[in-house]
Amino acid sequence: MTPHPRMPYVVTVDTGLRDLRAADHLLRTFAAELALAEGGFGCTHLVRGERPRVVVSLAPESRAELDEVRAWLVAEGYEVTGGTPDAVGRAVLYRGAGLLRGTMTVEEVLSVSAIDRVTVLGSAGQPRLDSPLVTCGHVRPQWQGGELVLAAMPAVGGTLVPFEVPEPTPCCADH
Template identity: 40%
Template sequence: MNTADDAPGVHSVIGVDAGTVSLREADHLIHDLVDRLGLPSGTIACTHLIRTDERRGTAVSLALPDTGAARAAWERIAALAELNAGAVLADDVYGSQPLTHTAALAAREHARRESGRAVLYPGVEHLTGTVTTADLLDLTAIERLVVVGMPTAETPASTTPVLTRGHVRPEWRAGDLTLALVPAAGGTLAPFEVPDPTPCCADHP
């Protein structure tokens, strides 16, 4: 599955900062927002590290399939009131500074595909147990694989097993949704990011 050419622009990306600090908290926020905003399939939701003079923590971005879906989600943005969050969609702003500023940073990074660690993306539901590298590329929105320690020009064989551990977090790199892998036991590979020992949202991939 390849959705790169259809990646939404700034008018389809909502940035949200609810004051989360860790990646684990941001992952939980994403799953919470899926329910609160009724986000449709095809949404790509990412976490972003925030390092400004005022804020050290994480924000999230929600790339909806199209402008209409983003506008529909934005109309439900009042559901964020109890989260004390800031949110941004293009020129629309909800909440107060500095949260709206950092929410805008997250939305901009995602819209430009410059950075962002994807938690929710098309095909993620397939990534449980052991899959192949071909499955990663064919069944999900992941576009590129890199293996730590392997030359960039080289790619693993399409039949190489990947131990997902139910935790696969690709990142935007130079416009591609890219998954970093590391060698694992028995000639297998595994995602570079190790899941939390007691992962947030255990029912979610």
């Protein structure tokens, strides 16, 4: 398991899930059942190899909360390991995630959430802080080099949208 600089207290749960939507739902269920503090993180991690799957990690703010999380998960029958499976998890639960609704400026996104940086696909520089970002209520930044980074892409009318959309079209859907 990989240590993470911004998440010193982490447990990972592998339930054999195969898709991100189910993993997102599981994380939200865990957060509700555990009444996790707003400052923690809940991430998904893709595991490749002979048995591809999605595992989830929970990173509460304190050691005491971590012990409570671990005890609850074990009591519920989950197999829990310490740390994260990698350093590039996709954040579902993070400070301010619930506030990222509608159209916001990049500056607003950075100020109300744990997101450290916004990048734009195909662009070498950072977006302007006053650039409008249409969230679609689905903002999933990823850890990159210890920073929580939201990948965005240009959209109609000079706006940006998160790269990950809430309802992706399955590959080869039109075949």
